[in-house]
Amino acid sequence: MTPPAPDGLDGTVLVVGTGLIGTSVALALRxxxxxxxxxxxxxxxxxxxxxxxxxxxxxxxxxxxxxxxAVPPRHASQVLAAASRDFPExxxxxxxxxxxxxxxxxxxxxxxxxxxxxxxxxxGREVSGTAGARADLLDDRLWVVTPLPSSGIxxxxxxxxxxxxxxxxxVEMGAADHDTAVALVSxxxxxxxxxxxxxxIDADPDHVRIAGQGLRDMTRIAASNVPxxxxxxxxxxxxxxxxxxxxxxxxxxxxLALREMAETVGTGDGTAVVT
Amino acid sequence: MTPPAPDGLDGTVLVVGTGLIGTSVALALRxxxxxxxxxxxxxxxxxxxxxxxxxxxxxxxxxxxxxxxAVPPRHASQVLAAASRDFPExxxxxxxxxxxxxxxxxxxxxxxxxxxxxxxxxxGREVSGTAGARADLLDDRLWVVTPLPSSGIxxxxxxxxxxxxxxxxxVEMGAADHDTAVALVSxxxxxxxxxxxxxxIDADPDHVRIAGQGLRDMTRIAASNVPxxxxxxxxxxxxxxxxxxxxxxxxxxxxLALREMAETVGTGDGTAVVT
Numbered sequence: 001m002t003p004p005a006p007d008g009l010d011g012t013v014l015v016v017g018t019g020l021i022g023t024s025v026a027l028a029l030r031x032x033x034x035x036x037x038x039x040x041x042x043x044x045x046x047x048x049x050x051x052x053x054x055x056x057x058x059x060x061x062x063x064x065x066x067x068x069x070a071v072p073p074r075h076a077s078q079v080l081a082a083a084s085r086d087f088p089e090x091x092x093x094x095x096x097x098x099x100x101x102x103x104x105x106x107x108x109x110x111x112x113x114x115x116x117x118x119x120x121x122x123x124g125r126e127v128s129g130t131a132g133a134r135a136d137l138l139d140d141r142l143w144v145v146t147p148l149p150s151s152g153i154x155x156x157x158x159x160x161x162x163x164x165x166x167x168x169x170x171v172e173m174g175a176a177d178h179d180t181a182v183a184l185v186s187x188x189x190x191x192x193x194x195x196x197x198x199x200x201i202d203a204d205p206d207h208v209r210i211a212g213q214g215l216r217d218m219t220r221i222a223a224s225n226v227p228x229x230x231x232x233x234x235x236x237x238x239x240x241x242x243x244x245x246x247x248x249x250x251x252x253x254x255x256l257a258l259r260e261m262a263e264t265v266g267t268g269d270g271t272a273v274v275t
Numbered sequence: 276m277t278p279p280a281p282d283g284l285d286g287t288v289l290v291v292g293t294g295l296i297g298t299s300v301a302l303a304l305r306x307x308x309x310x311x312x313x314x315x316x317x318x319x320x321x322x323x324x325x326x327x328x329x330x331x332x333x334x335x336x337x338x339x340x341x342x343x344x345a346v347p348p349r350h351a352s353q354v355l356a357a358a359s360r361d362f363p364e365x366x367x368x369x370x371x372x373x374x375x376x377x378x379x380x381x382x383x384x385x386x387x388x389x390x391x392x393x394x395x396x397x398x399g400r401e402v403s404g405t406a407g408a409r410a411d412l413l414d415d416r417l418w419v420v421t422p423l424p425s426s427g428i429x430x431x432x433x434x435x436x437x438x439x440x441x442x443x444x445x446v447e448m449g450a451a452d453h454d455t456a457v458a459l460v461s462x463x464x465x466x467x468x469x470x471x472x473x474x475x476i477d478a479d480p481d482h483v484r485i486a487g488q489g490l491r492d493m494t495r496i497a498a499s500n501v502p503x504x505x506x507x508x509x510x511x512x513x514x515x516x517x518x519x520x521x522x523x524x525x526x527x528x529x530x531l532a533l534r535e536m537a538e539t540v541g542t543g544d545g546t547a548v549v550t
Binding site: 122123124141142144171173177178180181182184185186188189190191192193195196198199200203204206207208209210211212214215217218220221233234237238240241243244245246247248250251252254255258259260261262 | 397398399416417419446448452453455456457459460461463464465466467468470471473474475478479481482483484485486487489490492493495496508509512513515516518519520521522523525526527529530533534535536537
C-alpha cells in the first residue's frame with residue numbers, strides 16, 4: 001500500500017482528549033508550527049484547550065495525517081478503533097501508560113494493525129486536567145514508541161517525528177518490555193508512595209509534623225490522579241504484582257530482623273529502651 | 276543546685292564529633308558568634324573542621340557550658356557519659372536520630388540525668404562527612420528536644436537556645452514519642468527507598484533508563500550513608516517494625532487484588548494481553 005502519511009508531521013495532527021497530556025502535546029506541536037486539531041467528549045474542556053492556543057476544534061471535513069489518542073486508559077482502545085474507521089489513512093497512536101492491553105484490544109475492536117503504533121510519553125504532573133497542561137511538559141523527556149509487529153514503518157516513523165516535534169526523545173521498545181519496565185520504574189514507586197502516604201492518615205499529627213524532605217519526596221507522587229492510577233494498575237496487574245512480590249519479600253525479611261533486634265534490648269549495645 | 280549554665284549560649288559550646296552534623300552545627304554556631312570548641316577521635320577530620328572555620332580544637336583547660344555529642348549513634352551514650360565526667364557542670368546533649376536507647380544507656384553509664392537533654396536536628400544530606408557540612412544545613416529545620424523527666428529546666432532551656440542559635444526551630448517531645456514519630460516519617464521511608472532501589476540492581480538497564488522523576492525522588496534517600504542507617508535502625512527496631520507491618524499488609528492486599536485482575540484478561544475491560 002501507499003504510505004498514507006510519509007512525512008508524518010508535515011500533515012495535520014488530531015489530538016483526541018484534551019486533558020493534561022493531550023493538551024500539553026497539542027501545545028508542544030503548536031509551538032513547533034504543526035497544524036493541530038482537537039476533540040474531546042467534554043465541550044468545556046475542548047474550549048479551554050482551544051482558548052489556550054492548543055489548536056482548533058475538529059470539523060467533519062478534516063483529514064488528519066496522525067491521530068493521537070490521549071483519553072483515559074479505559075477508553076483508549078475504543079477511541080483508537082473509532083479513529084481507525086473515521087480516518088482510514090491516518091497514523092494512529094496513543095499516550096496510555098500501559099501498552100500491551102490497549103493495543104491488543106484496539107486491534108480486536110477493529111483498529112488497523114498496520115497503522116497503529118503505541119506511544120507513552122514519560123511525563124506527567126501531580127495535577128491533572130487541561131489547566132495543568134504546559135507546552136514544555138515533554139521537553140527532554142523520553143517518549144517510548146511501541147510498534148506492533150504489523151505496524152508499517154512509515155507509521156512508526158511518523159510517531160518518532162511526533163515525539164521529536166514535542167521536544168521529547170523517542171525510544172523504541174516492545175509493548176511487553178515496556179509494560180515490564182514501567183511496572184518497575186513507575187507503577188511500583190507509585191504504589192509504595194501511596195501506601196506510605198496511607199500510613200500517615202491515622203498517625204498523630206505531632207508525629208507527622210516533624211517530617212523532613214525525605215518523606216515529602218517519598219509521598220509526592222501519591223498526590224497524583226487516583227482514578228487514572230487505578231486504571232493504569234488495572235491494565236498492568238501481572239508485571240506490577242511480580243515487582244511487588246520482590247518488595248514484600250524484602251520488607252518481610254527486614255521486619256523479622258528488626259523484631260529479633262527488638263528482643264535484644266538492654267544488652268549495652270545501644271538498643272536499651274527507657275521503660 | 277545552682278544552674279551551671281543559666282545563659283546557655285552565652286558560654287562556650289563543645290562539639291564532639293566533627294562529621295556532617297557536628298561540623299554543620301559548629302559552623303552555624305560560629306555564624307551566630309558563639310565560641311565553639313571541637314573534638315574528634317580522628318585528627319584529620321578535626322583539622323578539616325577547624326580549617327573550615329567551625330571552631331578551635333578543645334584544650335585541657337577548656338570548660339564548655341554546653342557539650343553536643345555528634346558521634347555515630349552506637350558511640351553516643353558512651354561519649355555522653357564521658358562528657359558528663361569531664362565537664363561536671365555542662366549541659367549535655369546529642370544529635371542522635373533515635374532517643375530512648377541512647378539516653379537510657381548514657382544514664383546507665385553514668386551521665387548526670389539532671390544535665391542530660393536529648394536532641395535531634397531534623398536535617399541531613401545524602402553525603403556524609405565533614406566535607407559535606409554547611410552552616411545553613413539546620414536553617415528553618417525542626418530540632419526535636421527530648422528532655423528526661425529528670426532534666427533540669429535550665430539545661431532544657433540551653434538546648435532550646437542552641438537549636439535557635441543554629442537557625443532551627445526547637446520542638447519538645449518525649450523520647451518514646453520521638454522514636455515512634457521518626458519510625459513513621461523517617462526510618463520507614465528510608466527502608467522503602469532502599470528496598471525499591473534494590474529492585475533496580477538486577478533489572479534490565481533498558482528498563483531502568485526510562486525512569487522519570489518519580490523513581491528518582493523515591494530512591495534519592497537510598498543513597499544515604501549505609502552504616503549510619505544500619506545503626507539507626509538497630510536502635511529503633513520495635514517502632515519501625517510496627518510501621519513496616521502496616522506497609523507489608525497493605526502491599527500484600529494490593530498484590531492479591533492485582534493477581535485477581537491478572538486472571539481476568541481479555542474480558543474487554545482493557546486488561547487484554549497480547550499473546
